[in-house]
Amino acid sequence: MDWLTDPLQFDFFVRALAAVVLVSVLCALVGAWVVLRGLSYIGDAMSHAVLPGLVGALLTGGNLIVGAIVAAVLTALGIGAVGQRSGLKQDSAIGIVFVGMFALGVVLLSKAPTFATDLSTFLIGNPLGVTAADLWSALGVTALAALVLGAFHKELLLASFDPTEARAIGLPVGRLNHLLLVIIGLVVVLTVQLVGTTLSVSLLVTSSAAARLLARSLKKMMLLAAGLGILGGVVGLYLSYFFDTAAGATIVLVNTTVFVLALLLRRRE
């Protein structure tokens, strides 16, 4: 059993395990909505769209996280507004807003005196570099997301499954959509900073999509996505420790394998 306990003597490994577990739960909560509403592109897009917020924070000497959150909220609201007013599909709205935001970041960056290295670690992230403070903020965002999504669960469910019925009973379908996008934006900012873009997209999309193949209800889908995310995270971290490979990418590969297994195993009713 030494192989199981050996890595645990390293604080960075324990913190990485805790981060992966927390982020898996968080991503499962929002990932279900991401997959069901065809927003799979949003994780990648949002991680780029926060650039102007980060650069703005650097230029003004502000807090990077606050800058990223402001940019994420603006991006979310922008995607919602473009989708609603133009009648275009969400993927087009995401594409339009995210490249615009990213380009704004690049233009702002050319005004920055030097390219700051802390910006690149913020954008790329690494589960092995997680600090205790990161874990507390992850716990806070997980609790907040769970609270908001739990409070509006039945409304979000109806607005996603049958928007016509939702409008017929007077639900503000557009505002619910905005709320969901903002929550997804916040979650992406946090998880990207914590575990990197690739792993956060994998947890948002791959784990939730695998869970969708196997689950009959939304609650089961979320539970299963969290379980699969945790499983992939723990197995991936151990594999990366023993084979000395990049932690985030190894976890992503495990998640991808889990998805393929789910695809092969799913029952067709």
Next chain:
Amino acid sequence: MLGVDNLTVRYGTHTALEGVTVRFGAGQFSAVIGPNGAGKSTLLKVLAGLLPDPGGHVRFDPGHTPRQCVSYVPQQQTLDWAFPVTVWDVAMMGRTGRLGWLRWPGGKDRQKVAAALEETGVYDLRHRHIGALSGGQRQRVLLARMLAREGHLLLLDEPLTGVDPATQEGLMALLRRQADLGRAVVMVTHDLDQARRWCDRLVLVNRRVIADGTPEEVYTPQNIEATFSVSHLGHTHAEA
């Protein structure tokens, strides 16, 4: 009572409905009949409050608003049947409007949902994923959701489409029962035969109301021709 007075709806330059006046009363099972593009679904959506009514043409019993009393059943093909929800979950969605914000379903809601599923004959399927059901069973689940909502004005858009003939009979009997219980039931359909057999009122629509009355009064060769091929203005509308 539910109805519209002199309703005209235009989409850009296309006129979907023109000068439509119609009333649907409690205890009545009415069918709105017409060819594709005749404005049937538009009429239903205006009644359900899904399309704006800037001219104030919709009429309700005093003291009621559409959101309180209308239950709307959309066309089956507008829904994503791969969505991860069970039969029970879909029926429970009917309680969302009754419950209001930040409230979770309680014992009373579960009772109503169970009763609605019993009434529509799909209670035994309640744990199944909706994607695993047949077209007829899906329609029964949508009707259960409608019943769980407890509206007294029931609006259904093409409830017979994609449903096998045996199940159609069951659905029509169920809707007939709802009307006999005192609810106003309005169904959009192009199935004239079923409508004639089960409804006590037919409204033939092709942009305008062509005829309105009991099946005996309305079902004449002239009215059918005017509705399905040539309008009273002499233009063909079958392709519209």
